[in-house]
């Protein structure tokens with residue numbers, strides 16, 4: 154008996170430790186998972202142009218040969234599927250390197266190295282602040298000189314027309330204008346889809362300064378000045394990841410969404426008897442051959458439990474409702490067992506109401522109601538649920554399943570594949 158007691162205590166301890174470990178894992182995951190982040194991005198400054206003259210034996214006053222500064226590096230953003238599933242790898246600040254200065258002998262400075270930030274497909278990028286806005290709004294660039302033209306002795310002819318400084322400034326303005334790319338539409342807004350990793354610009358690097366060669370004119374045969382490089386763009390962006398999935402599993406906490414996702418796919422979403430085991434969306438992929446012998450593949454997402462008032466921000470609120478927005482089809486998972494905290498009919502109405510209040514268009518995407526835990530429920534519950542569902546949406550199919558025992562999975566998968574293919578054709 155004593156021996157039996159010891160075993161019981163040890164088992165209890167093991168259960169306790171297991172619970173603690175899974176809770177710690179869930180907590181760590183929550184810390185790591187980031188689906189919204191604000192980043193400050195700065196492109197590199199252009200290198201300065203050089204003011205120099207050729208010097209050779211027996212040629213004491215050679216021609217102007219100052220090279221241009223290199224352009225500053227730019228910052229881009231691109232998608233990389235399969236590598237990241239959230240935005241936690243990103244830092245708060247990114248800066249591309251500056252271009253180097255030009256040198257004598259017509260040697261141009263090197264271009265600053267650019268940066269590419271990788272994000273998972275489904276990320277939206279929104280420019281929220283332009284830190285150089287004032288400068289960019291002025292159509293004329295404020296030209297900065299390496300050696301001001303005012304230090305020169307002005308040739309006599311220059312006094313007749315525009316002043317020598319004005320002439321040099323105009324020339325520099327023209328050069329910068331020719332070299333600068335067309336301005337971005339303000340503010341930048343990207344919807345990063347899986348577009349083969351094609352990079353999109355976030356901040357453009359500054360144009361490198363012009364060497365004194367560019368300021369040779371009839372009036373001035375030995376210009377002793379060059380321009381500084383331009384500043385790179387500097388902006389603040391908000392990145393938000395909205396899970397991209399074909400079919401989203403939506404339900405109240407503990408309805409069995411994670412169990413269902415794990416049963417239907419090879420995903421390993423956390424399962425627990427406590428509510429909000431799932432704190433972040435999990436994705437799985439279903440591949441099957443349809444009744445017409447056509448291969449069908451779609452992604453399924455287990456979206457964290459929805460609670461009453463989520464549309465007003467209660468519980469995890471908007472944090473996960475935004476993940477639902479991107480799903481092409483929605484399946485409502487309802488616990489029909491007698492153990493359920495809320496009767497299945499009420500659960501369905503609660504989900505319907507929350508979706509409607511958040512975005513009524515979401516209701517058009519609800520195509521299947523999955524009556525889960527059918528293994529421990531009575532037929533009566535299922536009938537009641539079917540009755541309520543038919544009153545709200547005529548075209549919604551109710552499918553009883555047991556995710557834990559993997560019963561009804563085949564019918565459910567065929568129905569999902571069917572609806573998904575029809576939706577794609579439409």
Ligand SMILES: Nc1nc2c(ncn2[C@@H]2O[C@H](COP(=O)(O)OP(=O)(O)OP(=O)(O)O)[C@@H](O)[C@H]2O)c(=O)[nH]1
Pocket residue numbers: 404405406407408409410411412413423424425426427428429430431432456457458459525526527528529554555556557558
């Ligand atoms: N009897 C029975 N139990 C099930 C079934 N499906 C899930 N469960 C149990 O229900 C509990 C909750 O399952 P989860 O899959 O974690 O539920 P969830 O909807 O993901 O929960 P949240 O993460 O809180 O949103 C677990 O204890 C599962 O073992 C089923 O078909 N039959």
